[in-house]
Amino acid sequence: MNAEIISVGTELLLGTTVNTDARDISLALAEIGINVFWHTVVGDNPARLTECVYRARNRADLIITTGGLGPTCDDLTKQVLARCFDRELYLDEEAERFVRDYFARRSNLRFTENNLQQAMLPKGCTMLPNDCGSAPGCMFQDSLVRVIMLPGPPRECNTMLRNYVIPYLRQLSGEVIRSHMVRMFGIGESAMETKLRDLMDGSNPTVAPYSKEGECMVRVTAKAGSEAECETLMAPVLEEILGRMKEHVYGVDCASMEQRVLQLLEEKNVSLAAAESCTGGLLAMRITEIPGASAHFKGGVTVYTEEAKTALLGIDPKYIQENGVVSMAVAGRMAKRVRKTLNSDLGVGITGWAGPDGDDVGTVFVGLAARGECYVRRLQLGNNTPRGKIRTQAVNNALDMIRRYLTGLDV
Amino acid sequence: MNAEIISVGTELLLGTTVNTDARDISLALAEIGINVFWHTVVGDNPARLTECVYRARNRADLIITTGGLGPTCDDLTKQVLARCFDRELYLDEEAERFVRDYFARRSNLRFTENNLQQAMLPKGCTMLPNDCGSAPGCMFQDSLVRVIMLPGPPRECNTMLRNYVIPYLRQLSGEVIRSHMVRMFGIGESAMETKLRDLMDGSNPTVAPYSKEGECMVRVTAKAGSEAECETLMAPVLEEILGRMKEHVYGVDCASMEQRVLQLLEEKNVSLAAAESCTGGLLAMRITEIPGASAHFKGGVTVYTEEAKTALLGIDPKYIQENGVVSMAVAGRMAKRVRKTLNSDLGVGITGWAGPDGDDVGTVFVGLAARGECYVRRLQLGNNTPRGKIRTQAVNNALDMIRRYLTGLDV
Numbered sequence: 121m122n123a124e125i126i127s128v129g130t131e132l133l134l135g136t137t138v139n140t141d142a143r144d145i146s147l148a149l150a151e152i153g154i155n156v157f158w159h160t161v162v163g164d165n166p167a168r169l170t171e172c173v174y175r176a177r178n179r180a181d182l183i184i185t186t187g188g189l190g191p192t193c194d195d196l197t198k199q200v201l202a203r204c205f206d207r208e209l210y211l212d213e214e215a216e217r218f219v220r221d222y223f224a225r226r227s228n229l230r231f232t233e234n235n236l237q238q239a240m241l242p243k244g245c246t247m248l249p250n251d252c253g254s255a256p257g258c259m260f261q262d263s264l265v266r267v268i269m270l271p272g273p274p275r276e277c278n279t280m281l282r283n284y285v286i287p288y289l290r291q292l293s294g295e296v297i298r299s300h301m302v303r304m305f306g307i308g309e310s311a312m313e314t315k316l317r318d319l320m321d322g323s324n325p326t327v328a329p330y331s332k333e334g335e336c337m338v339r340v341t342a343k344a345g346s347e348a349e350c351e352t353l354m355a356p357v358l359e360e361i362l363g364r365m366k367e368h369v370y371g372v373d374c375a376s377m378e379q380r381v382l383q384l385l386e387e388k389n390v391s392l393a394a395a396e397s398c399t400g401g402l403l404a405m406r407i408t409e410i411p412g413a414s415a416h417f418k419g420g421v422t423v424y425t426e427e428a429k430t431a432l433l434g435i436d437p438k439y440i441q442e443n444g445v446v447s448m449a450v451a452g453r454m455a456k457r458v459r460k461t462l463n464s465d466l467g468v469g470i471t472g473w474a475g476p477d478g479d480d481v482g483t484v485f486v487g488l489a490a491r492g493e494c495y496v497r498r499l500q501l502g503n504n505t506p507r508g509k510i511r512t513q514a515v516n517n518a519l520d521m522i523r524r525y526l527t528g529l530d531v
Numbered sequence: 532m533n534a535e536i537i538s539v540g541t542e543l544l545l546g547t548t549v550n551t552d553a554r555d556i557s558l559a560l561a562e563i564g565i566n567v568f569w570h571t572v573v574g575d576n577p578a579r580l581t582e583c584v585y586r587a588r589n590r591a592d593l594i595i596t597t598g599g600l601g602p603t604c605d606d607l608t609k610q611v612l613a614r615c616f617d618r619e620l621y622l623d624e625e626a627e628r629f630v631r632d633y634f635a636r637r638s639n640l641r642f643t644e645n646n647l648q649q650a651m652l653p654k655g656c657t658m659l660p661n662d663c664g665s666a667p668g669c670m671f672q673d674s675l676v677r678v679i680m681l682p683g684p685p686r687e688c689n690t691m692l693r694n695y696v697i698p699y700l701r702q703l704s705g706e707v708i709r710s711h712m713v714r715m716f717g718i719g720e721s722a723m724e725t726k727l728r729d730l731m732d733g734s735n736p737t738v739a740p741y742s743k744e745g746e747c748m749v750r751v752t753a754k755a756g757s758e759a760e761c762e763t764l765m766a767p768v769l770e771e772i773l774g775r776m777k778e779h780v781y782g783v784d785c786a787s788m789e790q791r792v793l794q795l796l797e798e799k800n801v802s803l804a805a806a807e808s809c810t811g812g813l814l815a816m817r818i819t820e821i822p823g824a825s826a827h828f829k830g831g832v833t834v835y836t837e838e839a840k841t842a843l844l845g846i847d848p849k850y851i852q853e854n855g856v857v858s859m860a861v862a863g864r865m866a867k868r869v870r871k872t873l874n875s876d877l878g879v880g881i882t883g884w885a886g887p888d889g890d891d892v893g894t895v896f897v898g899l900a901a902r903g904e905c906y907v908r909r910l911q912l913g914n915n916t917p918r919g920k921i922r923t924q925a926v927n928n929a930l931d932m933i934r935r936y937l938t939g940l941d942v
Binding site: 131132133134135136137138139140142143144145146147148149150156157158159160161162163165168275328330339393394396398399400401402403404405407408409411413414417418419420421422423424425427428431432461462463474475476477506507508511 | 542543544545546547548549550551553554555556557558559560561567568569570571572573574576579686739741750804805807809810811812813814815816818819820822824825828829830831832833834835836838839842843872873874885886887888917918919922
């Protein structure tokens with residue numbers, strides 16, 4: 121099946137919104153083996169949307185639209201799609217019930233008759249419930265093409281997609297698609313590609329490399345008649361990749377480095393505390409983004425000033441002066457002291473120059489302390505590197521050190 | 532001038548990358564008054580890219596492509612564009628110098644002859660230097676349409692756009708466009724729209740509302756022969772908006788709430804410290820994202836566990852037990868204690884349930900302490916609200932309290 125995604129919204133063409141809906145839909149369709157050949161973005165303009173729909177009808181089996189469903193845009197998308205496929209709009213009973221219910225359950229919202237516009241659907245539609253908002257989606261099947269209309273707000277779009285659209289599309293196809301993502305740190309994209317190039321020529325499973333903010337990833341994807349067959353096809357390739365990439369691999373199918381670290385802390389029943397200077401709380405923030413982090417992350421300090429390093433960690437100002445605030449010694453001491461202060465098994469200390477001004481921008485020291493041990497990694501991230509990237513890389517390196525320590529690798 | 536943006540890259544259709552380039556370009560073009568009517572995304576496929584370029588040539592005066600310039604995609608975009616506009620590719624001298632220089636300045640990269648492919652441009656092109664990477668961009672003018680080719684990696688694309696493309700396009704148009712963004716907090720989108728609806732009917736200046744993660748914004752945009760005329764057109768409308776929205780407005784043309792808060796801390800020469808529980812360092816992280824934050828942000832503690840609240844802030848465990856860890860009393864005490872510990876003028880304390888599990892998810896207390904004063908705001912963010920949103924809203928409220936305190940409003 122070949123799909124085309126049409127996003128409707130002037131805000132996308134003005135650049136005030138980024139088109140994450142098209143990304144979310146593409147990702148979900150790729151997972152179930154539906155090819156996407158085009159994304160098109162049009163404004164809230166009936167003529168251009170019509171042009172776009174006619175073209176899509178000739179080249180795709182599946183059209184998914186996002187946006188243009190609410191009352192603020194006069195339900196543009198439903199109007200145009202109804203006209204393009206020669207269907208009238210009618211008040212759908214199920215949709216009406218959905219909309220009335222939505223308002224009835226919310227004491228702070230007042231139902232007005234014009235809200236019923238949202239329950240007007242093109243003839244022959246199936247309504248798609250909106251679990252996060254008031255505008256239902258809908259879908260219908262024409263002789264040649266399936267049409268699915270989703271709301272524009274990302275949370276509404278993505279929830280409807282995952283809860284209703286993907287299950288529906290999945291049962292249409294007899295084929296099963298499965299994939300695994302191998303995630304790595306500490307190796308560059310081109311070095312990874314060189315090591316895996318021969319594997320990338322295969323067609324089932326396929327092997328595709330990605331990179332993002334210093335991390336490298338490889339996705340292995342197989343198509344077959346059953347899930348088990350997919351796994352059988354992938355197993356030898358995955359084994360080969362893990363064998364070649366070795367300790368650079370921090371996880372398969374895990375969401376992020378912080379997720380992997382938290383999982384290791386749980387497995388080993390180890391607790392963590394962090395003292396951050398140039399990263400200003402980013403490590404703590406990323407770890408505590410994961411529900412349940414409090415069981416193993418005891419807390420952290422953002423010691424952005426030298427005064428705070430003394431007040432919160434009891435580091436002697438003289439020690440800072442002698443060694444320099446950005447130094448191997450101070451990173452190590454921060455790690456040791458935060459470990460002690462918060463009574464945790466591991467302590468991390470990060471100090472560095474995040475820029476944008478200064479000669480040493482990009483120099484960061486990351487310390488990791490355990491009982492009787494302390495390791496410090498020196499990073500040179502380049503003095504043209506933007507502040508945000510330096511902070512992200514510093515935190516990634518701290519997570520990598522924890523992961524390596526907990527899995528018995530050299531830190 | 533009407534523009535069309537064509538993004539080339541299979542990774543966009545697979546959903547592994549979100550199309551921020553199209554957003555960045557749209558935003559920059561909107562600022563100089565160039566209309567964008569279409570975004571199209573195609574994969575690394577010459578036939579579909581050709582189809583797309585032919586169509587764009589018929590409906591746009593300006594085509595901007597992103598991606599497909601590097602060696603990994605065989606310079607697809609330049610090849611196809613050269614063919615569509617009947618121009619040969621030749622080795623451009625300036626581009627060759629650029630590429631050779633790029634490698635010469637980097638001791639860790641080895642120049643190989645195939646890198647010169649990046650210096651092959653369609654006949655009649657002007658090279659665009661890449662200030663963040665090795666692949667130069669280029670542009671040419673055909674009888675009917677201007678074509679600009681930019682690299683795909685967001686930083687390279689955006690930098691080339693801002694440094695070379697926008698200045699070039701700006702001098703083509705005699706007209707000047709200026710806009711101001713009014714930013715608000717503490718009012719819902721529909722309430723704001725109701726208050727400003729009549730102003731939104733104007734055509735010069737235009738008034739357009741936006742909302743994002745609990746913040747509301749209004750952009751006022753004018754077109755005229757000069758910058759001064761634009762300002763004259765906008766002044767009465769801006770004044771009207773500020774008059775109606777009053778204390779909800781936290782800034783005009785400022786980047787974010789944290790930027791505004793930091794600016795106020797500087798103006799009033801006031802220092803800040805933060806104690807965060809459920810937000811886990813997000814407030815510290817957002818403030819320290821801004822260069823120079825260390826002058827007024829003394830530091831913070833992430834006291835995710837009760838133990839940490841005692842160890843770092845000296846809060847009596849009995850006090851926590853008696854009041855509950857998520858309570859007005861504990862938020863206030865956290866604010867006071869972090870202020871004292873870090874010797875700052877203001878202290879913030881945040882404690883709450885970020886979920887996803889538990890009956891009280893969405894309940895957050897935000898405390899603000901100054902000398903002899905302490906205010907606590909109670910938030911009920913809803914127990915279906917996702918964890919990330921609760922954390923963001925809690926931090927936004929803390930920033931709002933600081934802003935209101937420092938500008939003499941009721942906290």
